[in-house]
Amino acid sequence: MEPWPYRTIIEPFRIKAVEPIPFLHPNERRAALSRAGHNLFKLKAQEVTIDLLTDSGTGSMSASQWAALMEGDESYAGSTSWQELEAVVHRITGFPHVLPVHQGRAAERIMSRTVIPPGAVVLNNTHFDTTRANVEQAGGVAVDLPVAEALRPEVVAPFKGDMDLAALDQALEEHGDKVALVMLTLTNNAAGGQPVSMANIEAVSARCKQAGVPFFLDAARFAENAWFIHVREPGYDTWSVADIARRMFDLSDGCTMSAKKDGIVNIGGLLCTRLDGWAEKFRNELILGEGFTSYGGLAGRDLSAMAVGLTEALDPDYLRYRQRSIAYFAKGLQQVGVPVVQPAGGHAVFIDAGALAPHIPPAQLPGQAVACALYLEGGIRSVEIGSLMFPGSRLELVRLAVPRRVYTQSHVDYVIEIAESLAKRAPSLRGYRIVKEPPFLRHFSAELAPL
Ligand SMILES: Cc1ncc(COP(=O)(O)O)c(C=O)c1O
Incomplete structure (x- = not known):
């Protein structure tokens, strides 16, 4: 990938439709x-x-996304829109189980209601507010483990979104079997939209494997996080952003995703996993609240727009x-x-x-x-x-x-x-x-x- 040699930040698009903005006294x-x-x-x-x-949900869709809307297939089950989206998500994440939901918090709610029993502990670099609320609503205890510099706004560091690994070790030791899930929020929204390094994702993944605890990503801003790894983490400048993203997902057991961010759609989300048992529970819960597993509370056209948006978000x-x-x-x-x-x-x-x-x-x-x-x-x-x-x-x-x-x-x-x-x-x-x-x-x- 060629570095941009000019000072000017040029928008990588031209404008095809405009919307007036209000000016008030x-x-x-x-x-x-x-x-x-x-x-x-x-x-x-x-x-x-x-x-x-x-x-969130406020992005401009591209001409390709608007075109995809028109191609949307509104079949209740097995629509072509769903097939397109599933194929794109398989390609980007590698997760075998992909469930569409209407937005990120629906994924969090399905997950919390199925695999977070009352009294269970969820560890996260920093829970986003809806994630915390859903965990707590299920009776779980949401524990944040940010690195110390995340709480110091004046400190310049490349990966202030990282999880504190010593604190993770301590929490896994202290809470033992009560830990139902470890999550990393990429990027760490509540801590300033700061990225998480690949080294940290690897370290958290290894600890979770050793402890036998499932490890999920909150992948709302997976593409932005992958870009930061590409430009800031030694050794990744020769990797494509898509390959970096894939490695992030490969290190985890699943993800929740609000597609309203890096899916560049106005509504949509995903819940993905490689854990067969959890996928089964998620599917049953999804049908209760969101609809059938091939549309998850969305119109077929929304699924089509998401498939295009997820791909565009990885454009360097x-x-x-x-x-x-x-x-x-x-x-x-x-x-x-x-x-x-x-x-x-x-x-x-x-x-x-x-x-x-x-x-x-x-x-x-x-x-x-x-x-x-x-x-x-x-x-x-x-x-x-x-x-x-x-x-x-x-x-x-x-x-x-x-x-x-x-x-x-x-x-x-x-x-x-x-x-x-x-x-x-x-x-x-x-x-x-x-x-x-x-x-x-x-x-x-x-x-x-x-x-
Ligand atoms: C990191 C993170 N996780 C989850 C969510 C919830 O997603 P949604 O608003 O689509 O329900 C958000 C929304 O802002 C978020 O930033």
Whole structure:
């Protein structure tokens, strides 16, 4: 693969269809935020200028994907769309059992309800919030084992998504037979979208084999993780991204996958495994909640679009552009005085709100204060990943997730400009208090009030 010799980050696509974005008056934004209970999840899309809430299901599909939609086969069982998808997933992952689901958390729910008995322990580099919620809902105990540098936003290290191997050894020893599953989340979303090295995947895999514990990947961002291994891990620069991805999957017993990320589809997911016994349980549970095993809660056309998207996500020109454009975003924010998690992650830039607004204590939700201010200032929607999302969190972050193939460099420059003006008045930001909250995943629907 030829390295790109130019300074300019050129989008590896041209634009075929455009969608206008709304521009609101500051008073309209103030009214919208107040109506939304100061929870950015409750804003209407037409109230948002640049939507960086999530990179999940918000990507632009390619012309090939739109064409594949038209070819979608809506047969209830054994559709050609399903055959195409199954073949692509077999090729990319090598897993013999492939189950379609409507999105990542459906895979997590099926897995949790079938193979995580009450009291069982699940070890993960860092559980994503829906993974944790599903494990806990099944009565399991979700334990995070991130490396120490994952909790230090200022530390630049190539693989801050790794699992702490000493902590894994200790947990396997301490919990013994109670450990039902070990997972690695690639990339580690809750720890800043940081990648996991192949060396770490190998080490975790070996320990799981020795302990006789199944090892799964949360492969939502498998292609981005493989790209980071390609560019950062010694010895992998001569490997293709597809071969790296395949090796990651080969080291595991299965995966959950939200295809709304590296599948570059608006809806879809997968649950795959090489464990015959677990596959049987998964299939039965899938039929109960998602539908037949050849469509899993999706239309045939969705399966076709996913088959194309999973292949496109492994294109090195696309992955290079994606990584470089996110690094550009992080560097731009830093240059205007906004502290960000180092180094830039694979799908998002994380503002270190704890460092930007150190005068706001965690109990007053500094991340939410920064996220609301970004909206009020420039109509930018982000998400707090700190004490609101994870009570007791050690980090107070604001995630600016970058949808795939949606925004151009000028959109990013606008966000940097808005963040610059916010950074200048950061000392005047005030915290928030929670007025109303649901029993779990409170950040989605909590109501807040400014202090
Ligand atoms: C790492 C990770 N796992 C699982 C999920 C859940 O996937 P979904 O939103 O498709 O249910 C997400 C979603 O953001 C994620 O980032």
